[in-house]
Amino acid sequence: MNCTRRNFLIGGSTTLFLSGFFPKLSFASMQKKNLIIISLRGGMDGLTAVPVIGDKRLKKLRKKLILEDVLKLNSDFGLHPKLEIFHKLWQNDKAAFVHATNIPYTGRSHFDGQNLMETGAHIPYKEKTGWLGRGLLASDIVGKGLAISLPMPLLLRGVPQNNNFFPSPDFVETKLIDRIYDEFKGDHNELIKSTLDTIRQRPLSMQIATDSDDRKKLAQEAAKQLKDQNGPRVAVFELDGFDTHAAQGGVDGAHADELEEVNEIVKILYENLGQAFDNTLILTLTEFGRTIKQNGGYGTEHGYGSAILMAGGLLKKSQVYTDWPGLKKKELFEGRDLNSTIDSRAVYNSAMSMCFDKDPEFLRRKVFWGDDLPDLTEELFKI
Amino acid sequence: MSLNFFRRVAFGLSPSDKKPDDPLPWALNQLNTVPEFLWPGSIPTEKELRKKYGEWVYGDREVLRKKFKNDKNEYKKAKDDLRLKTGERYFELNEHAIRHYQTKYSQQPVFERFWLFWGNHFAISEKDFLAEFSTGPYQREIIRPNMVKTFEDMVQSVTTSWCMIHHLDNSESVGPNSRRGLESRDTINENHARELLELHTVSPSAGYTQEDVIQLAYIMTGWGHKWSRKNLETGDVWFDQEKHQKGDKQVLGVKYKNDAKRELAKVIHDLATHPVCIEFVSTKLCRHFITDEPTSEMINPVIEAWNKSNGNLIDIHKAVIKQAFKYNDTTHKFHPPEIWLMQLSRMFDLNIPLSSDRMNYNFKSRPTNRQGQLSWILREIGHSPYRAKQPNGWSDVEADWVSPELLLRRFWFASVELPRLVKSENQLHDFIINCLKNNFDNYESMASLIHQFRFGTTEKDLGRKFGVICNLPGVLKV
Numbered sequence: 001m002n003c004t005r006r007n008f009l010i011g012g013s014t015t016l017f018l019s020g021f022f023p024k025l026s027f028a029s030m031q032k033k034n035l036i037i038i039s040l041r042g043g044m045d046g047l048t049a050v051p052v053i054g055d056k057r058l059k060k061l062r063k064k065l066i067l068e069d070v071l072k073l074n075s076d077f078g079l080h081p082k083l084e085i086f087h088k089l090w091q092n093d094k095a096a097f098v099h100a101t102n103i104p105y106t107g108r109s110h111f112d113g114q115n116l117m118e119t120g121a122h123i124p125y126k127e128k129t130g131w132l133g134r135g136l137l138a139s140d141i142v143g144k145g146l147a148i149s150l151p152m153p154l155l156l157r158g159v160p161q162n163n164n165f166f167p168s169p170d171f172v173e174t175k176l177i178d179r180i181y182d183e184f185k186g187d188h189n190e191l192i193k194s195t196l197d198t199i200r201q202r203p204l205s206m207q208i209a210t211d212s213d214d215r216k217k218l219a220q221e222a223a224k225q226l227k228d229q230n231g232p233r234v235a236v237f238e239l240d241g242f243d244t245h246a247a248q249g250g251v252d253g254a255h256a257d258e259l260e261e262v263n264e265i266v267k268i269l270y271e272n273l274g275q276a277f278d279n280t281l282i283l284t285l286t287e288f289g290r291t292i293k294q295n296g297g298y299g300t301e302h303g304y305g306s307a308i309l310m311a312g313g314l315l316k317k318s319q320v321y322t323d324w325p326g327l328k329k330k331e332l333f334e335g336r337d338l339n340s341t342i343d344s345r346a347v348y349n350s351a352m353s354m355c356f357d358k359d360p361e362f363l364r365r366k367v368f369w370g371d372d373l374p375d376l377t378e379e380l381f382k383i
Numbered sequence: 384m385s386l387n388f389f390r391r392v393a394f395g396l397s398p399s400d401k402k403p404d405d406p407l408p409w410a411l412n413q414l415n416t417v418p419e420f421l422w423p424g425s426i427p428t429e430k431e432l433r434k435k436y437g438e439w440v441y442g443d444r445e446v447l448r449k450k451f452k453n454d455k456n457e458y459k460k461a462k463d464d465l466r467l468k469t470g471e472r473y474f475e476l477n478e479h480a481i482r483h484y485q486t487k488y489s490q491q492p493v494f495e496r497f498w499l500f501w502g503n504h505f506a507i508s509e510k511d512f513l514a515e516f517s518t519g520p521y522q523r524e525i526i527r528p529n530m531v532k533t534f535e536d537m538v539q540s541v542t543t544s545w546c547m548i549h550h551l552d553n554s555e556s557v558g559p560n561s562r563r564g565l566e567s568r569d570t571i572n573e574n575h576a577r578e579l580l581e582l583h584t585v586s587p588s589a590g591y592t593q594e595d596v597i598q599l600a601y602i603m604t605g606w607g608h609k610w611s612r613k614n615l616e617t618g619d620v621w622f623d624q625e626k627h628q629k630g631d632k633q634v635l636g637v638k639y640k641n642d643a644k645r646e647l648a649k650v651i652h653d654l655a656t657h658p659v660c661i662e663f664v665s666t667k668l669c670r671h672f673i674t675d676e677p678t679s680e681m682i683n684p685v686i687e688a689w690n691k692s693n694g695n696l697i698d699i700h701k702a703v704i705k706q707a708f709k710y711n712d713t714t715h716k717f718h719p720p721e722i723w724l725m726q727l728s729r730m731f732d733l734n735i736p737l738s739s740d741r742m743n744y745n746f747k748s749r750p751t752n753r754q755g756q757l758s759w760i761l762r763e764i765g766h767s768p769y770r771a772k773q774p775n776g777w778s779d780v781e782a783d784w785v786s787p788e789l790l791l792r793r794f795w796f797a798s799v800e801l802p803r804l805v806k807s808e809n810q811l812h813d814f815i816i817n818c819l820k821n822n823f824d825n826y827e828s829m830a831s832l833i834h835q836f837r838f839g840t841t842e843k844d845l846g847r848k849f850g851v852i853c854n855l856p857g858v859l860k861v
Contacts, residue, residue, distance in 0.1 A: 064452070064453070107572075109552065109574075111508070111510050112574070115773065123577075124574065125577070125578070125581075125773060125774060125775070126577075128775075150765050150788055150789070150792070151765060151772065151789075152783075152786055154772070154773075162786070163786075163787055164786050164787060164788040164789075165788065166788050167788075168763065168791060168792050168795035168799075169763065169795075169799075170795055170799040170800075172791055172794045172795050172798065172799075172850075173798065173847070173850075175847075176794055176798055176847060176850045176851065177791075177794065179836070179850075179851050180794065180850075180851060180854045180855070183832075183851070183855050183856060184856055187856040189715075189717075189856060189860070191781060191782060191785050192785055192790070192856070192859070195785050195786065195787055195790055196790070198787050199787045199790065199791060202787070245444075245448065247448075247451060247452060247453070247454065247455035247458045249455055252455075253455055254455050257455075297444075297448030297449055297452050298452035298453065299448065299452075
């Protein structure tokens with residue numbers, strides 16, 4: 001890698017724009033904008049997904065994990081070959097990456113880290129709601145969240161009336177639902193009654209029985225819902241298995257298998273959203289990256305800085321947005337991990353601001369306790 | 384008094400339960416002793432299971448990862464074999480069977496409801512392989528015997544249990560001025576200290592500060608697993624003076640003199656007898672048995688019993704039951720999925736769990752579908768008891784359990800799965816009506832509902848019948 005931290009700062013604009021917030025009321029912004037989050041649990045390795053090209057130190061420390069056939073992004077960064085849909089979208093300014101980024105959490109516990117990536121807070125388990133839920137509530141968007149999981153993810157909690165979609169193994173007869181509904185008519189339980197209303201108003205396509213382990217089917221259905229102008233505006237997917245302590249491998253290793261799943265979901269969303277893909281932003285979430293150095297099992301340990309993968313027509317352009325910290329020993333976090341130079345929450349806050357048409361400053365105060373998070377909407381998104 | 388009292392404080396009445404003449408004494412008399420486990424199958428000890436846990440993590444981390452570092456497929460295969468050999472896929476299923484069998488047949492079902500409550504108050508959430516090996520025996524061996532002692536006794540046992548220490552990382556906590564801290568520059572991990580304050584005892588209403596959390600974490604330094612190359616993190620809990628922060632500490636305004644391992648018992652005593660703790664836990668008890676938002680009128684008698692008995696759990700439990708009885712006909716409580724399932728199982732004498740003979744495991748092949756059935760149902764209805772997502776356990780309020788998918792899962796279970804669990808001799812209309820009669824004051828309207836729909840006797844009809852009956856307002860709630 002030829003570039004140093006310095007010329008990145010010159011090349012990529014990380015200056016703060018002090019412009020006021022004026023959402024444009026063009027036709028495009030009248031269209032419903034979708035925000036789709038994919039949680040990558042276990043610690044996604046940013047250096048495997050979006051490797052730096054030609055870094056001798058990385059090659060030396062990861063002898064057994066080196067990728068061949070890396071897809072080229074620009075002179076400095078490549079893309080894991082399993083992320084081919086991102087590469088395709090990159091050609092049309094519909095994929096971008098934020099690199100050397102993480103939530104401000106430097107412990108290395110999955111559980112604390114996952115809790116913080118969802119709450120957006122500093123202290124594990126302290127907050128009981130998610131940043132996305134708070135963001136929706138602050139933006140007066142109620143009843144527009146769709147979780148592709150059975151329990152409501154922490155990320156979406158904090159705003160009422162979300163829907164979730166994770167079909168049971170067998171079909172539930174509509175007649176049965178109607179009968180139970182009738183029996184609740186005389187009851188004073190408003191919550192159950194309104195939930196039964198939501199169930200009864202579900203489109204036919206959601207009334208299916210399927211193997212909920214089949215993520216493809218769920219993604220197809222989610223796309224169908226998101227496409228609907230009156231449907232959900234936010235969807236949350238969950239993937240796990242990124243915790244590759246062993247046999248992480250290069251092109252075909254254990255981490256590659258997980259990236260392939262991300263790729264699959266994004267591909268299905270892209271293919272099924274059609275035109276609505278232009279009004280969609282997909283972004284990933286993870287609790288931390290992984291160590292630079294491979295371990296004795298040719299895997300990696302829990303680290304710090306990682307990358308955010310993004311796709312969708314709401315991106316400003318194809319870019320690897322980073323303030324690259326470098327991989328020399330002294331540039332690493334605690335001498336072992338890629339550093340984080342961008343607080344991931346700045347990206348999330350900006351993404352919500354753009355998708356929900358809300359002032360980023362307002363959201364920052366409402367959702368992230370006024371933490372110092374620069375507004376990146378101009379750099380990253382179409383506004 | 385309505386019949387729903389038997390579901391409010393227990394699991395309803397089974398066809399073979401004799402209807403108690405006097406419900407309140409019936410309930411109160413169940414709380415004086417710890418009932419034996421009834422499960423006729425294997426009930427391994429916490430220590431035995433921890434040994435298995437050790438074999439599993441050692442085998443994976445120290446052997447297989449190294450052996451198959453170049454071959455993810457071979458690695459995966461060898462790892463799957465190890466899962467079978469160590470029971471990694473089995474023990475949780477067995478724990479669910481032990482638990483369910485107990486709630487189904489116990490002659491002290493009210494005690495069992497409190498057992499579920501405390502296991503969730505001192506929850507072990509999904510982390511590492513705790514659910515697979517350790518959470519079940521923790522519930523049996525740490526929570527249960529303390530239910531006839533004081534609350535303080537329970538907090539002491541829980542706080543120094545291997546399971547909770549591993550769950551909240553206290554083994555990783557090192558006093559920065561301890562010998563180890565000075566050598567390695569390691570420092571404290573506040574997790575366990577924070578949860579001891581926030582979740583287990585005084586709650587945030589006590590107004591503790593970050594400094595209180597740090598000071599409590601200092602007191603707790605040194606309590607951890609005894610690490611060894613062979614057992615890794617699965618060694619017994621001990622107090623390691625080398626990691627213990629030296630000097631006096633102060634928590635919530637109380638000073639604790641430098642006193643090594645004795646500091647912890649002192650601070651737990653103060654926390655567990657703190658008035659805010661008493662109010663917090665009493666409120667949670669009332670929330671579980673009475674209603675989501677209990678009033679101070681409901682809670683105060685429990686607090687009084689607590690103070691009068693110095694935290695004796697038998698007396699506290701009795702006070703809760705008296706309040707539940709008093710407010711039985713004027714309050715509502717929505718039950719979470721696991722309790723709902725246990726009630727259906729007891730009331731209709733369902734064919735779960737699998738018989739203990741068939742639960743026996745060979746440690747060679749994957750557990751059978753039948754062996755996994757109960758755990759699968761629990762997961763599908765959204766309430767796998769030993770896999771709470773966070774250390775605050777499963778929610779006890781209705782709002783968290785009423786989402787479209789979670790309700791649909793109950794409709795699905797009652798209409799599709801439950802009919803397959805009805806014993807063939809119990810499919811008769813009269814049997815079902817009799818079960819309803821045992822448990823519901825308005826059984827006649829339920830019966831006429833069945834009649835009105837003209838359900839037949841095919842499996843599909845049975846499904847429709849149960850689908851409606853099990854999801855009526857008065858069944859989802861008491």
